[in-house]
Amino acid sequence: MSLLCVDDLIIEFPSRHGVAVSVKGVSFQVEKGEILGLVGESGAGKSTIGNGIVNLLSSPGRVADGSIKLAGDSIRNLDDEAMRKVRGRRIGFIFQDPMTSLNPLLTIGTQLMETVQATLGADKEAARARALELLDAVGIPEPELRLEQYPHQFSGGMRQRVVIAIALAGEPELIIADEPTTALDVSVQNQVLELIRKLCKERDVGCILITHDMGVIANTTDRVAVLYQGELMECGPTMDVLERPQHAYTRSLISAVPRVDVKVHRFPRVEYIEKAESKPIDVKNHWLGVKESFGSVENGELLKVENLDLRFVTKSAFLEKNRKYVQAIDNVSFTVKDGETFGLVGESGSGKSTTARVIAGLYRPDNGRVMFAGQDLGALSEKQRRPLRRQIQMVFQNPYSSLNSRMTVSDIIAEPIRFHDLAESEMKIRQIVNDLLDHVGLGAAAGKRFPHEFSGGQRQRISIARALATRPRFLICDEPTSALDVSVQAQILNLLKDLQDELGLTMLFISHDLPVIRQMCDRIAVMKQGGIVEINDSDSLFANPRQEYTRNLIEVMPHLDHLSRDGLDVEMPLNKAVV
Amino acid sequence: MLAFLARRLVQALIVMFVISLISFSIQDNLGDPLREMVGQSVSEAERQQLRDELGLNDPFLTQYGRFLSSAVQGDLGQSYFFKEPALEVILAKLPATLELTFGATLLIIVISIPAGVYAAIRPHSVLTRAILGFSILGISVPVFLTAIFCIYLFSIELGWLPSYGRGELVPVWGVWETGYLNKDGLLHLILPCVSLASIMLPLFIRLIRSEMVEALHTEYVKFAKAKGLRKARIYFLHALKNTMLPVVTVGGVQIGTMVAYTILTETVFQWPGMGFLFLEAVNRVDTPLIVAYLIVVGAIFVVVNTLVDLIYGLINPTVRLAGGDK
Numbered sequence: 001m002s003l004l005c006v007d008d009l010i011i012e013f014p015s016r017h018g019v020a021v022s023v024k025g026v027s028f029q030v031e032k033g034e035i036l037g038l039v040g041e042s043g044a045g046k047s048t049i050g051n052g053i054v055n056l057l058s059s060p061g062r063v064a065d066g067s068i069k070l071a072g073d074s075i076r077n078l079d080d081e082a083m084r085k086v087r088g089r090r091i092g093f094i095f096q097d098p099m100t101s102l103n104p105l106l107t108i109g110t111q112l113m114e115t116v117q118a119t120l121g122a123d124k125e126a127a128r129a130r131a132l133e134l135l136d137a138v139g140i141p142e143p144e145l146r147l148e149q150y151p152h153q154f155s156g157g158m159r160q161r162v163v164i165a166i167a168l169a170g171e172p173e174l175i176i177a178d179e180p181t182t183a184l185d186v187s188v189q190n191q192v193l194e195l196i197r198k199l200c201k202e203r204d205v206g207c208i209l210i211t212h213d214m215g216v217i218a219n220t221t222d223r224v225a226v227l228y229q230g231e232l233m234e235c236g237p238t239m240d241v242l243e244r245p246q247h248a249y250t251r252s253l254i255s256a257v258p259r260v261d262v263k264v265h266r267f268p269r270v271e272y273i274e275k276a277e278s279k280p281i282d283v284k285n286h287w288l289g290v291k292e293s294f295g296s297v298e299n300g301e302l303l304k305v306e307n308l309d310l311r312f313v314t315k316s317a318f319l320e321k322n323r324k325y326v327q328a329i330d331n332v333s334f335t336v337k338d339g340e341t342f343g344l345v346g347e348s349g350s351g352k353s354t355t356a357r358v359i360a361g362l363y364r365p366d367n368g369r370v371m372f373a374g375q376d377l378g379a380l381s382e383k384q385r386r387p388l389r390r391q392i393q394m395v396f397q398n399p400y401s402s403l404n405s406r407m408t409v410s411d412i413i414a415e416p417i418r419f420h421d422l423a424e425s426e427m428k429i430r431q432i433v434n435d436l437l438d439h440v441g442l443g444a445a446a447g448k449r450f451p452h453e454f455s456g457g458q459r460q461r462i463s464i465a466r467a468l469a470t471r472p473r474f475l476i477c478d479e480p481t482s483a484l485d486v487s488v489q490a491q492i493l494n495l496l497k498d499l500q501d502e503l504g505l506t507m508l509f510i511s512h513d514l515p516v517i518r519q520m521c522d523r524i525a526v527m528k529q530g531g532i533v534e535i536n537d538s539d540s541l542f543a544n545p546r547q548e549y550t551r552n553l554i555e556v557m558p559h560l561d562h563l564s565r566d567g568l569d570v571e572m573p574l575n576k577a578v579v
Numbered sequence: 580m581l582a583f584l585a586r587r588l589v590q591a592l593i594v595m596f597v598i599s600l601i602s603f604s605i606q607d608n609l610g611d612p613l614r615e616m617v618g619q620s621v622s623e624a625e626r627q628q629l630r631d632e633l634g635l636n637d638p639f640l641t642q643y644g645r646f647l648s649s650a651v652q653g654d655l656g657q658s659y660f661f662k663e664p665a666l667e668v669i670l671a672k673l674p675a676t677l678e679l680t681f682g683a684t685l686l687i688i689v690i691s692i693p694a695g696v697y698a699a700i701r702p703h704s705v706l707t708r709a710i711l712g713f714s715i716l717g718i719s720v721p722v723f724l725t726a727i728f729c730i731y732l733f734s735i736e737l738g739w740l741p742s743y744g745r746g747e748l749v750p751v752w753g754v755w756e757t758g759y760l761n762k763d764g765l766l767h768l769i770l771p772c773v774s775l776a777s778i779m780l781p782l783f784i785r786l787i788r789s790e791m792v793e794a795l796h797t798e799y800v801k802f803a804k805a806k807g808l809r810k811a812r813i814y815f816l817h818a819l820k821n822t823m824l825p826v827v828t829v830g831g832v833q834i835g836t837m838v839a840y841t842i843l844t845e846t847v848f849q850w851p852g853m854g855f856l857f858l859e860a861v862n863r864v865d866t867p868l869i870v871a872y873l874i875v876v877g878a879i880f881v882v883v884n885t886l887v888d889l890i891y892g893l894i895n896p897t898v899r900l901a902g903g904d905k
Contacts, residue, residue, distance in 0.1 A: 056804060080810075088807025095805075100798035105820045105895060115806045150896040166806060 001072055002029035003206040004053075004174055009066035011045070011052045011230075022048050024230040025066070030174065030206040035197065037221035037238065038210045041253070041485040045230040046210045050176045053208075054091050055083050071173060088119040092167030092205075094196075096179035098159035102151040108135075108162055109147035112169060119170025134165040138195060157188035164195060174206045181216060185347040186512070190556045193220045212485065214257045215558020218242055226250045242563050255568055256490035258515035259560045260542060264568050266497060267490035267519075287423070287432050288439070288471060288503070297373050302474060302506050303336040308358060308368035328354045329365070330530035336474075341500065341507040343521030343538070345514060345553075351530040352510045353397075356478050359508065360394050361385065372474070390420045393467035397479035399459035403451040409462055410447030413437070416470045436465040440495060457488030464495065468503075476508045481516065493520060514557045518542060526550045587888065591881045595874070599650060602873035603643050646870075655874065656867030660860070665871035669853055673875070674755045675745060676841050676852035682772035684834055687780050695787025696822075699795060700814060711788075714781030722840060726774035726847040733770060741767050743849035775844045779833050783826070790825055794818040824895055831887030835880040 011023035023045040030036045038046040051057050053068055055078070068076045075086055087093070095101040103111060109131060116127040116134075128147075135143035138161040151159055160180060167175055177196060181189035197220055200207045209221055217224050217238060225235040226247065233247040245251045255268045308329050315324035329351045336342040344352040357363045359370055361377060370377045372388055380388070393416075396402035403412055410433045416422075423429045434444035440461040442454075451459055460480060467475060477496065481489035493516070500507060511517050517524055518538060525535040526549065534547045545551040621629075630636050634645065646656070655666045698707040717725075734742035746767035748756040758764025794800060795818050803813045842854035849855070853872060860868035 054805060056801060084804075084807050084809070086807075087805050093802065093805035095798055095802055097798060101802040103799040103803070103817050103821070104897065105824075106817070114808060114812065118806065118808045118812075152897050163802075166802075170807060 003032045003034075003071055004030040004208075005067070005069040006049075006053070007067045007069075009049065009052065009068065010064045011048050011057065011061060012064045013061045015060070021064075022061070022230050023052065026225075026227070026230070026232045027066075028225050028232070028235055030208060032173075032206050033201055033204040034223065035200055035207040035209055035221045037217040037224040038208060038227060039212065039214065039217050039224055039253075040227035041212060041487060043229060044227040046212075046227050047178050048230075049227075050093075050178050050208060050210050053176065054087050054093065056087075056093075088115060088170040088172065090170075090173050092170065092172035092175045094160075094163055094167045094175065094177040094180045097183045098156055098163050099151075099183065101163055102159060104151055107148055107150055108154070112147070112162070112166055115166050115169040130169070131165075134169060135162070137168070137199070138162070138165045139191075140165075156184055157192060160184060160188075160192050161195065164192070164199070168199065168203075168205075171203075172205065174208070175200065176208045176210070178210045179212070180209070182211070182213070186514075186558075187347065187552065187556045189216070190219075196220070213558070214242070214254065214486070214563070215560060218560055218563070219558055226253070242560075245564055251564065253487060254563050256487045257560060257563060258489070258493070258513070258519045259563060260515050260518045260554075260557065261560070262565065262568065263519060266494050268568060286435065287428075288435070288468065297338055300338045301335045302338040302373060303359065303508070304369075304371040305335070305355075305359065306333050306369045306371065308332040308355065308370070309366045310354060310358060310363060311366060327530050329358065332368070332527075332530075332532055334525050334532065334535055336506060336508060337523075339504055339506055340522040341509050341520055343517040343524040344508065344510045344527055345512065345517045345524060346527035347512060347553075349529070350527040352512075352527050353478050354530075355527075356394070356476050356508060356510055360392055360476055361389060386420075390416075390470045391473040392476065393470055393472035393474070394476040394478065395460070395463045395467050395480045398483055399456050399463055400483070402463055403459060403466075405451050407450075408447065409437070409442075409449055409451065409454075410434075412451070412462065413447070413466050413469050416466065420470055422470065432469070433465075436468060440465045440468075441491075455488075456484050457492060460484060460488075460492050461495065464492075464499070468499065472505070474506045474508070476510070478510045479512065480509075482511065482513065489516070496520070514553065515560075526553065583888075583892075587885050591885065594881055595877060598877035599647065599870075599874060600643070602870045602877075603646055604639070605869070605873075650874070655871040658860075658865055658868045658871075660863050660865045660868070665865075665867040666875075668868060669856065669871045669875050672851060672853045672856050674757070675850060676838065676845070676854060678758055678768070679771055679775060679841055679844065679850060679852060680834065680837055682768050683775035683779070683837060686772055686776040687783055690776075691780055691783035691787055692819075695784045696791055696814065696819065698784065698788040699791035702792070710784060714784045717777050717781035720777070722774055722778045723843050723847055725777045726770070726844060729770050729774055730847070740770050742770065745851060771844050771848045771850055774847070775837060775840060778840060779837060782833070783830070786829060787822060787826055790822040791818060794821045797821070820894065824891065827887055827891050827894065831884045834883050835876075838876055838879055 006029070007027045009023055009026045010021065013020045013022060022043075026045070026049060028036065038049060040046050048057065048061070052061070052063050053075070055063070057063070063076055066076070067074060070086070070090060075083070078086065102108070109128070112131040112134060113124070113127040116122050116130045117124070120127075120130070122130060131147060132143045135146060140146055140158060140161055146154075151162075154162065164180075167177075175196075180196065181192050184192060193216060196207065196209070199205065209216070211217060221238045223236060224238045224241050226233040226241065226245075226249065228249045233249045234241060234245070241250065242254065245254055252268065258267075309327070309331060310329040311325040311327045313323055314326050315322075332351070332355055334342070344355060346352050354363065358365050359372075365378070369379075372392065375388065377385060377388060407415075410430070413433045413436055414429050417429050417432060423432060433447055437444050437446050442458060442461050442465070446454070446458075446462075451462065454462065460483075463480075475496075480496070481492050484492065496507070497520070499505060507520075509517065509520050511520075521538050523535065523537045524541050526533040526541070526547070528549055533549045534541070534545070536546070541550065542554065545554055634642060637645075649656070653666060654664065657663065658665045658668050661668050694710050698710050701707055730742045733740045744767060745758050745764065747761055747763040748758055749760040749764065750756050751760075758768050795814075797818075800813060800818055803817045808817075839854075841850075841852060842858055844850065845852045845855040846858055853875070857869065857872045859865075860872065
């Protein structure tokens with residue numbers, strides 16, 4: 001008998017507009033000591049299944065049909081009190097964001113001990129002893145001291161360890177981990193996954209690992225279930241599914257995953273997900289393609305960043321000596337050649353976005369120069385800078401906050417054209433905006449609508465159209481796809497590649513995601529704590545990392561070598577990284 | 580902690596300085612104090628002489644400077660009407676007002692927290708609708724109307740509760756007379772406290788409800804459920820503690836405001852407190868008394884807000900660290 005048997009599970013959300021069925025008859029089993037991955041994109045229903053098993057669905061969601069059996073006992077339709085005894089005691093839960101799943105006003109000790117007391121019925125002394133033991137088991141040093149501390153005194157990875165300790169507190173038979181590492185850096189992600197895996201094996205606990213990340217699936221799970229819009233596409237041993245996907249959806253999902261082992265010219269189109277009606281315009285004869293006489297640049301170096309320094313005040317004080325600073329950028333220098341894509345990669349807090357913002361003129365550096373096309377941007381007045389600003393455009397990370405929700409899409413895109421006075425008449429502007437919308441695959445009709453009517457991927461297309469509206473020469477993409485699903489990411493990356501080919505754009509591409517950087521960039525700079533660790537062309541960097549730090553980054557990156565290469569438009573196989 | 584208090588003290592001094600400046604500058608526009616002080620028979624020449632003696636003809640800054648230097652020594656001038664130091668007159672009435680405010684605050688805390696929490700936990704129940712309906716009513720009806728209605732119902736028609744004054748008082752520590760220690764005093768407190776609370780109570784019920792609803796939707800509450808905790812612990816520890824953070828902040832400001840509302844309540848109930856005295860002082864153009872009232876109320880505001888910040892620091896560990904506790 002399996003530890004957990006889910007049969008024909010149906011979960012629905014009744015509403016005024018009818019019933020939305022978000023899980024449509026899904027069945028799977030989890031064995032003791034086994035890690036089952038639930039993978040899918042947003043809207044696949046994977047989190048809903050996790051919440052549905054322990055009846056934590058947000059109102060008005062409900063499990064409408066099917067059976068859920070834990071070690072033979074049906075746990076569907078339990079009343080509140082009976083279900084409470086299952087939670088924590090028999091099924092432990094790990095949530096996505098350790099920043100929000102711990103109560104900020106209570107000490108770690110309180111939150112751990114209350115769980116031990118509630119699940120095991122232990123008294124205070126015993127609960128404390130168990131809490132110490134748990135903190136030790138999840139690898140938190142100095143547990144005695146840590147017990148008295150509050151969540152904000154822990155780093156993200158440490159907090160997730162605490163959350164894991166809490167999930168284990170009641171000696172559960174099953175753990176449901178809902179995107180446990182999505183909010184963490186890659187190196188921390190690996191440690192946390194390793195810990196979950198170790199604990200499950202040691203304690204013979206079953207685990208459901210919910211994630212959107214194929215890399216996590218490949219490295220951690222024993223079996224995998226692929227979900228798409230509430231339906232189970234296929235389920236099987238992880239290696240089988242990844243190497244020989246049976247279902248068309250799985251195949252297209254896998255083909256959209258950026259990888260390091262092969263370089264593709266374009267990502268294959270994932271017909272299943274986004275139906276972008278692209279009506280590309282003939283760029284050569286269009287306003288967009290008008291080649292301005294930017295003039296050639298010396299040595300082909302379009303952008304030259306020299307000894308950039310920037311620090312932020314973290315504690316303000318009247319006296320200079322009492323102020324505290326953090327060095328956001330520390331002596332950063334690099335050059336970007338005309339027409340290439342230059343990548344900045346690093347973990348959170350490494351200063352990549354800050355560097356981009358200095359180049360875009362959003363921050364002023366404390367020291368150093370930004371030379372664009374031979375001119376020192378810092379030495380120019382705001383007015384002299386304006387034509388150069390026009391040539392540098394930016395696509396921001398979060399498509400939800402970077403578009404003004406009170407403006408129509410066509411006004412958003414037309415704004416830079418109007419500001420820089422790039423078209424002779426309003427009619428011409430309309431025409432350009434419509435063509436841009438067609439070209440990025442949204443269709444001219446989208447112009448009359450507002451940003452909130454679009455999905456994340458569509459919004460990012462709007463951002464790209466807006467950035468193109470000044471006919472820029474240099475495009476800064478700051479994590480343009482990190483908020484998007486993998487298939488949508490593939491479409492956006494394709495769009496960027498195409499635009500670069502057509503318009504001869506130079507790009508600065510920023511990402512924490514090594515495989516994405518690998519696919520997009522000609523040369524790469526690795527950043528760490530505000531400084532540059534090494535710069536090399538992309539192939540050499542991955543094949544022969546010169547610095548210890550780079551080697552580590554490549555090492556902890558999810559390895560997707562066994563992924564099926566079906567349908568890939570392989571440009572060249574890449575040398576495997578030496579690790 | 581010390582750094583925090585020192586910073587707070589400097590802020591308080593600035594606030595008090597501004598209040599004194601404002602309240603002092605009002606007095607030029609409050610009519611002629613001499614009209615109230617002397618009879619009809621006094622001639623214009625004598626009046627002029629009296630003005631000179633009182634220093635009312637000096638330039639504004641000179642008058643203010645004089646006022647400030649004596650104010651720092653605790654002298655806010657003589658009340659024109661009582662012929663006594665204004666500050667003493669005010670402070671003699673302070674216990675009455677503070678007891679009224681304290682009673683109303685207590686009522687608000689005791690009623691609004693359970694009502695707000697209940698409304699958040701059971702959003703669709705009949706009682707919740709009743710609570711929210713009542714709170715709309717409470718916000719819309721002015722405090723003097725509530726007071727008059729209460730007097731009509733409980734004092735005149737039913738004859739249960741007294742309608743004016745503080746009743747029998749018990750002295751404590753020699754300087755303070757309290758109504759909280761015997762039955763008669765307590766009976767006299769009920770109607771004024773209910774009326775005064777009526778204006779703030781709905782606001783707090785609604786504030787606590789909306790903050791609690793938000794807290795119940797957070798990840799850590801969901802996680803607390805997933806941990807298998809009992810509902811009572813989730814509601815009253817995890818959610819309520821976070822609910823109270825904004826409530827404490829708003830509460831500090833509102834308690835100060837409530838001291839101002841006592842003017843209405845005290846007038847309707849003939850409550851011998853500062854507010855009642857203030858209204859009389861305005862009628863009599865007793866400028867020093869008015870100024871003293873404004874300054875005392877300002878000081879109460881500052882003290883209450885400092886206390887609130889300290890309490891906030893106790894609840895919220897992130898603030899405690901930032902306050903320089905290390």
